[in-house]
Amino acid sequence: MSQQKHIYVFGSSNTDMVVKSPKLPAPGETVIGGEFLMNPGGKGANQAVAAARLGGNVFFVGKTGNDLFGKQAVQQFRRENIRTEFVATDSRLPSGVALINVDEKGENSIAVAPGANAALTTGDVAPALSRLTAEELVLIQLEIPVDVVTYVIHQSAEAGARVILNPAPAQKLSPDTLARLFLITPNESEAELLTGIRVTDPESARQAAEVLRETGCENVIITLGARGAYLSSGEISEIIPTVPVTAVDTTAAGDCFNGALVVALAEGKDLRTAVQFACRAAAISTTQMGAQSSLPTRKTVESILLTES
Numbered sequence: 001m002s003q004q005k006h007i008y009v010f011g012s013s014n015t016d017m018v019v020k021s022p023k024l025p026a027p028g029e030t031v032i033g034g035e036f037l038m039n040p041g042g043k044g045a046n047q048a049v050a051a052a053r054l055g056g057n058v059f060f061v062g063k064t065g066n067d068l069f070g071k072q073a074v075q076q077f078r079r080e081n082i083r084t085e086f087v088a089t090d091s092r093l094p095s096g097v098a099l100i101n102v103d104e105k106g107e108n109s110i111a112v113a114p115g116a117n118a119a120l121t122t123g124d125v126a127p128a129l130s131r132l133t134a135e136e137l138v139l140i141q142l143e144i145p146v147d148v149v150t151y152v153i154h155q156s157a158e159a160g161a162r163v164i165l166n167p168a169p170a171q172k173l174s175p176d177t178l179a180r181l182f183l184i185t186p187n188e189s190e191a192e193l194l195t196g197i198r199v200t201d202p203e204s205a206r207q208a209a210e211v212l213r214e215t216g217c218e219n220v221i222i223t224l225g226a227r228g229a230y231l232s233s234g235e236i237s238e239i240i241p242t243v244p245v246t247a248v249d250t251t252a253a254g255d256c257f258n259g260a261l262v263v264a265l266a267e268g269k270d271l272r273t274a275v276q277f278a279c280r281a282a283a284i285s286t287t288q289m290g291a292q293s294s295l296p297t298r299k300t301v302e303s304i305l306l307t308e309s
């Protein structure tokens with residue numbers, strides 16, 4: 001492995017309460033026969049843990065409540081060798097919580113009470129941003145306030161760091177912000193919200209990616225679930241397939257993809273190789289229940305790569 005650049009993950013930290021049942025309940029319906037699990041989660045925390053398990057040199061930047069869930073989250077980061085000096089604590093709001101239903105096909109529905117995540121401020125993230133250099137990578141999502149996301153992207157780009165945005169949960173962002181990104185990684189529905197183009201096949205993925213690149217975003221990856229990911233970068237415009245697996249829970253697959261992607265980039269891999277690595281890591285994550293509990297280690301992903309070579 002080549003020398004690791006620092007990875008700064010700005011984002012949310014939640015406790016996930018998961019019920020796995022035969023089907024997702026319709027409005028007003030109660031579904032009996034579920035299995036309950038409680039795991040650390042949150043898109044930012046998931047991506048930080050994914051990157052750390054895969055060999056990344058990771059700082060997490062976010063906010064928790066001054067409660068049991070928040071203390072457990074910080075302890076978990078430290079167990080994963082994630083640096084926590086930029087994790088702020090809110091004395092008023094509780095830590096974030098997500099309620100997740102998962103059906104027997106691995107599909108899920110999620111409701112989030114953001115708590116302290118929603119109180120993250122530009123002042124909270126400023127100490128981490130002051131440390132950034134052009135050698136480093138920033139990974140960020142949209143489970144924290146949009147003004148903070150915008151501030152992080154602008155300040156990081158000014159420092160010369162490469163910024164990777166996972167635009168989830170989906171919401172519109174200004175062209176000026178998109179133009180400062182090294183890379184954006186929407187899924188199909190997020191790509192549609194950002195571009196107005198419904199992504200259903202390689203041609204519509206190409207069109208959506210072109211719209212995003214026209215805003216000034218340097219590179220685009222549209223994740224396509226079991227079909228892999230569409231990469232648009234310079235002369236590259238292609239679907240990169242994933243490995244076939246039997247999915248039991250897709251909850252953190254996108255987070256695993258982004259964490260793996262940024263690790264590969266931090267190691268100096270080219271984009272196509274980084275996407276291949278991320279696709280395999282994400283596929284493996286769907287074979288286990290839970291969010292952070294499903295995230296694979298570097299050894300596991302490399303064993304898949306070896307079997308295929």
